[in-house]
Amino acid sequence: MEIAIFLLFAGVAIVSAGNILIQRHPIYSALSLIVTFIALAGIYIQLHAEFIAVMQIVVYTGAIMVLFVFVIMLLNAGAEQRVPDKVHVVKYFGLPLAGLLIVQIGLIVTRAFSNEGISVDSASLNLTGNTQMIGKALYTQYALPFEVTSILLLVAIVGAIVMAKKDL
Amino acid sequence: MIPLEFYLVLSAILFTIGAYGFIIKRNIITIFMCIELMLNAVNLSFVAFARYYSLLDGQVFVFFVMAVAAAEAAVGLGIIVALFRNRQTLNVDETNLMKW
Numbered sequence: 713m714e715i716a717i718f719l720l721f722a723g724v725a726i727v728s729a730g731n732i733l734i735q736r737h738p739i740y741s742a743l744s745l746i747v748t749f750i751a752l753a754g755i756y757i758q759l760h761a762e763f764i765a766v767m768q769i770v771v772y773t774g775a776i777m778v779l780f781v782f783v784i785m786l787l788n789a790g791a792e793q794r795v796p797d798k799v800h801v802v803k804y805f806g807l808p809l810a811g812l813l814i815v816q817i818g819l820i821v822t823r824a825f826s827n828e829g830i831s832v833d834s835a836s837l838n839l840t841g842n843t844q845m846i847g848k849a850l851y852t853q854y855a856l857p858f859e860v861t862s863i864l865l866l867v868a869i870v871g872a873i874v875m876a877k878k879d880l
Numbered sequence: 881m882i883p884l885e886f887y888l889v890l891s892a893i894l895f896t897i898g899a900y901g902f903i904i905k906r907n908i909i910t911i912f913m914c915i916e917l918m919l920n921a922v923n924l925s926f927v928a929f930a931r932y933y934s935l936l937d938g939q940v941f942v943f944f945v946m947a948v949a950a951a952e953a954a955v956g957l958g959i960i961v962a963l964f965r966n967r968q969t970l971n972v973d974e975t976n977l978m979k980w
Contacts, residue, residue, distance in 0.1 A: 714882055718882050725890065726893055726894070733897065748917065752920055758882075761930065763939065767942075767943065767946055771950060776916065776953045780953070783960060783961065802903055806903045806904055813899065814896045821888035821892065822889075849937070850943070854940050865947065865951055868951030869954070871958065
């Protein structure tokens with residue numbers, strides 16, 4: 713049952729991620745990416761990371777992707793036109809190389825992390841999904857990175873305003 | 881319980897789709913979306929390791945990655961708007977001033 717739910721979410725994620733590449737119009741790609749993010753949120757819930765799953769929905773699909781769709785609508789972007797000779801070379805060399813990358817990463821992860829040193833005891837597992845524990849870690853152990861993140865967001869706000877200014 | 885490799889292989893597949901899309905797509909907004917897909921693939925690895933090693937640090941890192949992705953999206957889309965205003969195109973083949 714657990715495996716079936718995982719495979720369902722994983723299949724939805726992979727198919728919709730592939731659909732990003734197939735679609736020519738950016739708005740369809742954006743909607744496919746939203747489906748991928750929601751499927752990943754389902755997998756996060758299965759991994760007992762409820763806080764991350766909610767953040768995935770709220771921040772990624774709620775904020776970032778809405779921003780993407782907003783910009784696509786604003787710029788009135790049409791379907792991409794292709795330059796045939798260039799793109800075909802990239803496509804035919806890129807596909808085998810992408811397959812090679814999958815095989816490489818797959819080999820590395822199956823050899824390096826074959827269940828050694830992994831302690832799955834259910835007592836501590838219940839803690840890992842706890843939002844309260846994440847909040848405590850953020851404000852004690854990771855207090856400095858958390859504050860630096862706020863500065864990063866401030867820089868991003870200023871940068872976005874400067875970029876979008878008229879007389880750049 | 882699902883083996884850890886399942887999550888890592890799914891993460892690898894999503895990352896590779898993102899990397900491949902980054903190469904073949906010509907629309908700069910779609911290229912940007914492929915970068916977001918790669919970030920999400922790495923997030924999945926983080927959460928899977930956090931679960932299987934019973935540590936919280938992986939989830940905290942995902943939190944930071946999301947903050948960086950939000951900042952990146954704001955600045956990147958600002959650059960795209962500025963680019964479109966100056967060049968009237970979103971095709972990366974037509975904006976090759978710094979290529980060679």
